[in-house]
Amino acid sequence: xxxxxxxxxxxxxxxxxxxxxxxxxxxxxxxxxxxxxxxxxxxxxxxxxxxxxxxxxxxxxxxxxxxxxxxxxxxxxxxxxxxxxxxxxxxxxxxxxxxxxxxxxxxxxxxxxxxxxxxxxxxxxxxxxxxxxxxxxxxxxxxxxxxxxxxxxxxxxxxxxxxxxxxxxxxxxxxxxxxxxxxxxxxxxxxxxxxxxxxxxxxxxxxxxxxxxxxxxxxxxxxxxxxxxxxxxxxxxxxxxxxxxxxxxxxxxxxxxxxxxxxxxxxxxxxxxxxxxxxxxxxxxxxxxxxx
Numbered sequence: 001x002x003x004x005x006x007x008x009x010x011x012x013x014x015x016x017x018x019x020x021x022x023x024x025x026x027x028x029x030x031x032x033x034x035x036x037x038x039x040x041x042x043x044x045x046x047x048x049x050x051x052x053x054x055x056x057x058x059x060x061x062x063x064x065x066x067x068x069x070x071x072x073x074x075x076x077x078x079x080x081x082x083x084x085x086x087x088x089x090x091x092x093x094x095x096x097x098x099x100x101x102x103x104x105x106x107x108x109x110x111x112x113x114x115x116x117x118x119x120x121x122x123x124x125x126x127x128x129x130x131x132x133x134x135x136x137x138x139x140x141x142x143x144x145x146x147x148x149x150x151x152x153x154x155x156x157x158x159x160x161x162x163x164x165x166x167x168x169x170x171x172x173x174x175x176x177x178x179x180x181x182x183x184x185x186x187x188x189x190x191x192x193x194x195x196x197x198x199x200x201x202x203x204x205x206x207x208x209x210x211x212x213x214x215x216x217x218x219x220x221x222x223x224x225x226x227x228x229x230x231x232x233x234x235x236x237x238x239x240x241x242x243x244x245x246x247x248x249x250x251x252x253x254x255x256x257x258x259x260x261x262x263x264x265x266x267x268x269x270x271x272x273x274x275x276x277x278x279x280x281x282x283x284x285x286x287x288x289x290x291x292x
Contacts, residue, residue: 011270011277021278022174024212025234026118026184026201027221032232032257033116033183036221038064038071039259040112040179041279044098045073046091048120072098072110078123082145087124088165091115092172099176111179111279118184118211119202121166126204129162130154163207170214179278182215199241216247221257232257 011019021040025033034051035058037043045052052073058064059071074094078087101108115121134142138161144153173180184201187208191197199220200208212218220235220242236246237253250269255262267274 011272020177021179021217022215023181023217023219024184024215025181025219025221026186028186031221031223033221035063036257036259037114037181037183040181042111043071043114044110045071045114045116046094047073047075047116049117050075050077051116082127085124085127088128091169109280112181113173113176113178114181116183118182122203125166126162129165130158133158133161159205163204166207167210167214196241212243212245218243218245220244
C-alpha cells in the first residue's frame with residue numbers, strides 16, 4: 001500500500017482526492033433529518049422508511065432549491081412475511097447499479113449516499129443474520145419464523161450476526177468514496193419511575209454503542225423554539241443522555257441545521273473553496289442548501 005503524508009490526506013490537501021463526509025444524523029420524528037440530508041450535493045437515496053414525501057414537500061415549498069428529477073432514490077419496502085424479505089440484497093444491488101451507471105456515464109456522477117434509516121436497516125439485518133445462522137447451523141431461530149415480525153424467536157448469536165451484517169454494509173458503503181449519511185430515529189429509555197436514562201439511536205442492542213464509533217460525525221437533530229417559530233439544530237457534542245461527536249474541529253456544540261453555513265465554516269477553517277468541499281472536482285451545478 002502506498003503511503004501518504006497528512007498534507008495529502010487532509011481536507012485542505014490533495015485536490016484530486018476530495019475529503020468525504022461520514023455522518024450519522026439521528027433524532028426524533030419531525031426534526032428534518034431526511035430533508036436536511038438532501039441538502040448535500042448530488043444524492044442517491046436508499047429509502048427504507050418510505051419517507052421521501054417530506055423531500056417532495058421541501059422541493060415544492062422552496063425549502064430545497066432542487067427539482068424532483070434531481071433526487072434519485074430507490075424505495076425498498078420489506079414484505080410482511082419475513083421469509084420473503086430480500087431487502088439487504090436489494091440494497092446492495094441498487095448501490096452497485098448506481099456505481100456502474102457512474103462508471104459508464106460521467107454525467108451520472110454522484111457524491112452522496114443517503115440511507116434512510118438505520119432503524120429500518122436494522123430489521124433487514126436481522127432477517128439476513130438469522131438466515132445466515134440457519135445456513136451455518138449456528139442457530140435454528142429462522143425455522144421458527146412464521147410471517148411477520150412477531151414470529152421471530154431470536155437467540156443471542158442471532159443478535160450478534162445481525163449486528164455484523166449491519167456493520168459490514170456500512171463499511172462497504174464507506175469504501176465507495178462518497179459522502180455517507182445514515183439517518184436514525186431515537187430510542188428513549190426511562191426507569192420504572194419515568195426518569196430519563198438515555199437517548200440513543202434506535203438500532204439493535206450492541207449497535208447502540210458501536211454505531212456512533214463508525215462515523216466521524218454524529219449529530220443529533222432536534223427542534224427548538226415555539227410552534228410558531230421552529231428552529232432545527234444539530235447537537236455535535238455529547239451530554240448526559242446523548243452520544244454526539246464531531247471530528248471537524250470547528251463546529252459549535254449546537255449548530256443551526258444549515259449545511260450551507262456549516263460548509264462555509266468548515267471550508268474557512270481548512271482554507272478550501274466551499275464549492276469543492278464534500279464533492280468531486282468535476283464541475284457541476286450544485287443544488288442550494290436547505291433553509292429548513
